[in-house]
Amino acid sequence: MRLQADRTNVAIFECFSSESRLRIIELLNERPMNIKELADAVGLSSAIVTKHVQKMEEAGLLVTESIAGKRGMQKLCRLALDELTLVLKRGPAAGERPASANRYEVSLPVGQYSSCAVKPTCGLASEHGMIGMVDDPRYFSDPEHVKASHLWFGSGFVEYRIPNYLLRNQTALSLDISLEICSEAPGFNENWPSDISFYVNDRLLGTWTCPGDFGETRGVYTPEWWINRSQYGLLKTLSVGPTGAYIDGVRLSDVTLDALGLAYGETISFRIAALETARNVGGVTLFGKGFGNYNQDIHVSLTYA
Structure with missing residues (x-):
């Protein structure tokens, strides 16, 4: 995906301004994970990780799926893109x-x-x-x-x-x-x-x-x-x-x-x-x-x- 460096893509850029969100991307690069697994790996509460995931999903970086788990439904997260190319100069x-x-x-x-x-x-x-x-x-x-x-x-x-x-x-x-x-x-x-x-x-x-x-x-x-x-x-x-x-x-x-x-x-x-x-x-x-x-x-x- 090619991404123009302008104000219309602020929501995507904000996702890369957080060390926690970058860590989530690193983890999901290895395999899809649910919210609890991400929270344990990042060292944050599930509530905070859920907010990070929601923001990244809205920006189109992640996709989530509700699936059956051992204790009810769980949200499975995976990366939506393979790569982003940042375009600085129009042409x-x-x-x-x-x-x-x-x-x-x-x-x-x-x-x-x-x-x-x-x-x-x-x-x-x-x-x-x-x-x-x-x-x-x-x-x-x-x-x-x-x-x-x-x-x-x-x-x-x-x-x-x-x-x-x-x-x-x-x-x-x-x-x-x-x-x-x-x-x-x-x-x-x-x-x-x-x-x-x-x-x-x-x-x-x-x-x-x-x-x-x-x-x-x-x-x-x-x-x-x-x-x-x-x-x-x-x-x-x-x-x-x-x-x-x-x-x-x-x-x-x-x-x-x-x-x-x-x-x-x-x-x-x-x-x-x-x-x-x-x-x-x-x-x-x-x-x-x-x-x-x-x-x-x-x-x-x-x-x-």
């Missing part, structure tokens, strides 16, 4: 929107891919149940695949079509794609690196290595019936602008928006791939609404002038 950096720019946004359900070629382990699920048989790639062509809120594959790709609403006299300035994603291991494996490649209009933006397939703790929005499998992913944002392609503000490549050839009247293709030629062939797992830690589909934002 045409990736993901930054010029004051004169317009923008349109669309959400693509993870099951509404336009083409695919996948190999096991693989499968599809909606919020209510499985779609087809597990580890059978044929079901990725089943008409029911459009209802999927969760999908996974060991290698291969899925490709989506992003609508292009630009007019002839309009120029694209930046393209941002946000999605919840992780590796794909049989069942799950927290230490399972995967080199995941991203393409727009058949142009490779770059490859990001996901550290694992996360399933040791339940995803905030993952249905109760979904057990012993991937539970949540990492929220990543791809940005393409005039200076190159980035993921969460970290440069992926020199591919600029101009190089993608966004033509009037033509849709934009977006491909997510786990290549069999990669060093770490660890698959892909995607989480949409109703699964994972972020209740969103693949969110696309295009700014233009």
Whole structure:
């Protein structure tokens, strides 16, 4: 996540002005913890820790979930972000929107891919149940695949079509794609690196290595019936602008928006791939609404002038 250094983000900056809150972040970096565990580790009362957690949750740094404990319900806390990039100087950096720019946004359900070629382990699920048989790639062509809120594959790709609403006299300035994603291991494996490649209009933006397939703790929005499998992913944002392609503000490549050839009247293709030629062939797992830690589909934002 890119964060502009201005007064609109004071609530986030305040979260880093307290040594106790920084210690909470350090602890949650190791594993999700409940309020009592945090209080014991930080050396504060549960009431004070609860106030810290509330402030950090309001700022979007943490997410909490009420779960059943040994003595009733308890609030489980986990980090909501992997990293923050502080932007001090305004300019045409990736993901930054010029004051004169317009923008349109669309959400693509993870099951509404336009083409695919996948190999096991693989499968599809909606919020209510499985779609087809597990580890059978044929079901990725089943008409029911459009209802999927969760999908996974060991290698291969899925490709989506992003609508292009630009007019002839309009120029694209930046393209941002946000999605919840992780590796794909049989069942799950927290230490399972995967080199995941991203393409727009058949142009490779770059490859990001996901550290694992996360399933040791339940995803905030993952249905109760979904057990012993991937539970949540990492929220990543791809940005393409005039200076190159980035993921969460970290440069992926020199591919600029101009190089993608966004033509009037033509849709934009977006491909997510786990290549069999990669060093770490660890698959892909995607989480949409109703699964994972972020209740969103693949969110696309295009700014233009």
